[in-house]
Amino acid sequence: MSSIDRSQSVGGTRTYEVRTYGCQMNVHDSERLAGLLEDAGYVRAPEGADAADVVVFNTCAVRENADNKLYGNLGHLAPKKAARPGMQIAVGGCLAQKDRDTIVKKAPWVDVVFGTHNIGKLPVLLERARVQEEAQVEIAESLEAFPSTLPTRRESAYAAWVSISVGCNNTCTFCIVPALRGKEKDRRPGDILAEIETLVAEGVSEITLLGQNVNAYGSDIGDREAFSKLLRACGKIDGLERVRFTSPHPRDFTDDVIAAMAETPNVMPQLHMPLQSGSDTVLKAMRRSYRQERYLGIIEKVRAAIPHAAISTDIIVGFPGETDEDFEQTLHVVREARFAQAFTFQYSKRPGTPAAEMDGQIPKKVVQERYERLVALQEEISWEENKKQVGRTLELMVAEGEGRKDDSTHRLSGRAPDNRLVHFTKPDQEVRPGDVVTVEITYAAPHHLLAEGPVLDVRRTRAGDAWEKRNAEKAGKPAQPAGVLLGLPKIGVPEPLPVAASGCGCD
Secondary structure: OOOOOOOOOEOOEOEEEEEEOOOHHHHHHHHHHHHHHHHOOOEEOOOOOOOOOEEEEEEOOOOOOHHHHHHHHHHHHHHHHHOOOOOEEEEEEHHHHHHOHHHHHHOOOOOEEEOOOOHHHHHHHHHHHHHHOOOEEEOOOOOOOOHHHOOOOOOOOOEEEEEOEEOOOOOOOOOOHHHHHOOOEEOOHHHHHHHHHHHHHOOOOEEEEEOOOHHHOOOOOOOOOHHHHHHHHHOOOOOOOEEEEEOOOHHHOOHHHHHHHHHOOOEOOEEEOOOEOOOHHHHHHHOOOOOHHHHHHHHHHHHHHOOOOEEEEEEEEOOOOOOHHHHHHHHHHHHHHOOOEEEEEEOOOOOOOHHHHOOOOOOHHHHHHHHHHHHHHHHHHHHHHHHOOOOOEEEEEEOOOOOOOHHHHOEEEEEOOOOOEEEEEOOOOOOOOOOEEEEEOOEEOOOOEEEOOOOOEEEOOHHHHHHHHHHHHHOOOOOOOOOOOOOOOOOOOOOOOOOOOOOOOOO
């Protein structure tokens, strides 16, 4: 392994690529993995490169066929590695935590397997595998260091995730996350706020607080109001313009959190709160510790306190035992809640979860029919809710990489305070990602809004300065990072056969 093919190296330095699957937590972990590798002297492989010197798979275990997908991808790399001595492959994340030694047995060309609790060991494990010329498998059973203490290569200059907790104390029958990420462990509030202040000093103007069950924050440190206090503390950070969080659990959604959202100006009027099912019977089978009345009660309180709030959700269709009446109850909640978006998923077995062994697995044809009915209803509601935005004047934070047709339409794209995606006419003056523009909404589609008139105002920001500086520093370098969103589900028509959402931030 000491002979290294430098064909994909940059200036004699080894290159890396991180391939990420799964939830926002995984994407955030991948930023840490990239930071660790760059801290160890690696550089990101040029975009479009055939293969990097080190390829890292940060895996997800929530889909029934997650392992097949991983081994298929590993199989594609096998001949490339065989033709290129010195290339290394590492597998981390939830599937690595679950399968451990199985990965090396099925794919003996893998060099490193590491788990969710010891991502900080990756550079050491790669070097050990190189020196010893054998695979290194190291899976920690508990968290060795809170991820935010590790080096980070953030993909966005103007927006960042901030992890406030890891793990989950819930026992949802469809979710394997607690088994792989462990019990909830909260970060100290002072450490969180210190990280946010550092990010703001670097030019970040929007942060998303991230946790598997974000609003349960405080259970590990013995303060039931810790999350609302944290939101209010974020409101006192000068230069922090937008605060979001994902994903909360209805069980822990308390009145003090609603009050903090309403009373803290930089906490955005947007909420993503997984429903999963509108049927009390199904919710009980899922071990979701709330019922339809409780859920709709939270929605009512949020709308009373924050009238313009956009609320989105996750819904699973076809959970084992779901009857036609159960499904009708889900449709009822969708009609009552009037979500701005619903991310709908056909139930998928997750090996190792109680639901995978339940009686009453629903035939594919029935699940598909229900799924299509739900999507059609939500499309109608999303469009109606978006039409209510026409005529409103909104401040948008200009985004990078979110308008796929921006070049052909001569538009730019940005996010409204409620996180709706808005495409707007490109103004004559320069506008950078992270800057803020004021526009009037003129047209609504189910999944986006248009502002076809002239931009009413452009506010250049420190975040835009940070984006400009980062891109100036990268000028002449071969690697150009892709834009990363804000740790929230993408807006758009759901995939035909997506994985069931966890409701724990792993959707």
